[in-house]
Amino acid sequence: MFSARPFLAFAALTTSALAATYSQVDSYVGSQFLSGFQHMAIADPTDGRVNYVDQATALQKNLTFTSDSTLIIRADDTTVLDASGPGRDSVRLMSNNVYENHVTVWNIRHMPQGCGTWPAVWEFGQDWPNQGEIDILEGVNDQGTDQATLHTTAGCTVTGAQQTGSAVGTDCDVYTTGNSGCSTLSSQATSYGPTFNANGGGFYAMERSNSGVKVWFWPRGSAIPSDVANGATSVDTDNWGTPFADFPSTTCDMASHFGPHNLVINLTFCGDWAGIASIFNGDGCPGDCATYVNQNPGAFTNAYFDVAWLKIYE
Template sequence: MRSLSRLSFSFLTLALSLSHVASSTSTCYKRELSIVGSDFFEQFDWDTEDDPTHGRVNYLSLQESKAKNLTYATEDKFFMFPDSKNVVATGARGRDSNRISSKQAFDESVVIIDLQHMPYGCATWPAFWSLSQKGPWPTGGEIDIIEGVNEATENLISLHTLPNCTMPQTRLQTGTTVSTNCDVAYNYNQGCGTQVPQPISYGKGFNSIGGGFYALARSKESGIKVWFWPRFSFVPLDVQWNEDTVNPDLWGPPTAYFPTGDNCGYAQHFNAHMLVFDLTFCGDWAGSPSVWGASGCSSMICSDFVDKNPQAFADAYWEVNSLRVYTPETN
């Protein structure tokens, strides 16, 4: 598919600008951080603790991951892979993989990821998300920007919080409301989620089109919003061209919108978040009997599938073009 011209994007941006010209709360954000290629090794920590979601996974240190060639970077790409060559030994913690957390944390901000390829496949549970650096979880909240399991095709965007945070069933978003109670104690920590109504928003379909962009914007006034743009679509210029400033008020309706206010106070539920990438296997969601049983993946139990089928994880990798963080401009 031929990409749209910069002029075409300009007309789109102008149209969106005119539609929002009357807004008195329009906020520009300046670029605070741009992470590309080997910058990830400096800006993230590799976490090696046991998986809190009980996955069949062995999270490696940076040194171990590099030594096993499960993470590397080029000038303009960053990669993370699981082990896809070895049968997992009996008694081992699980299949080798990566979980990384940003060293910096951000409160009111815009986060834009340009993602080329995400993990997918049977028994996988990848996520790009954020959580309170101060904690302890769920204090300070959690925002799941990209998340899914097994061979899902549509991304699920969710919040997980302390009690007394709910969302309206109907709100200004292009996604589909799945659940409205964000409390982690409700319905086995389902959270309040919005499904992206595009089969190219996650997994194999996403990768087949060369990926795309996800953007998170969060503020005390506007709440929490997430947008998804496939790579060859009407991507806003400031997102597409790595501009010094961005204005999410000009991007049109978000894919997922979580208003904060009387039903979910921003200050009570959210603080400065670090950004996290991970890939676990099975665990509380992908490996739950009902979800795994309905996946059509295997008659094996999920953990046995992970242990005995290394080749099944050859496409379960992250390929990131860039990650940018913007913070509000001050006058």
């Protein structure tokens, strides 16, 4: 499922983690995603109304498309589903490489939108939840703003955050929070959904270090740090300003709660979050989520990611 990073990369990781400067170790653009990531044709762990397809099927059905400067992953938007059959065809990509202390920068032009959608950009350890999970970009049903979250085992709480977003819980333990973890909501309207797309998207960055986890967002057209905007060969997170989400290690030992992580980008529908009736209807969506997803393929014309590139630093 995943491959270990070369020894020299881990050696560089140890050095860079002591400072805010990181060097680029991986870069993905266009067709490089097809060789650097796997299409995960698996049952959805979040119980979504989705049918994740393999790479051959995704390419054949045009659910995955690449060009020199674009990765598109999207859901089927033409098929009315049988309620007793598989869910809506969609894509879940997972990186072949794994990373410990690192920085990721995602340049995204468009994200999935619409009732029933649950898009996410995140990373996790294969021994979940013992090796932790970091959600960078996530939300449902076009609601509100982006939500960044940590999911861990017991003994990880977050206090003393220096962030621009709003904390939603401080206990990251999946077992005591019903898998909600500890989250922070962005205060920027353009950080998620239709407003993100109308603005042409933006840049998401995440830093994981011995000091904790930080997540930033810069909308297209704003004052974006030059190393972020240009996908530079090295980045200095000290120059990025206050993150919208800050999960300091003060009361959460990173080494014992987070292991090697694969990176993931996916789109599911309904499930354990978007499909909850009070949330689905509370977001202005009609009826029940599964029926809506089954019967309204045309509602998912805009249910796609358009990724310009991804850069990883250690």
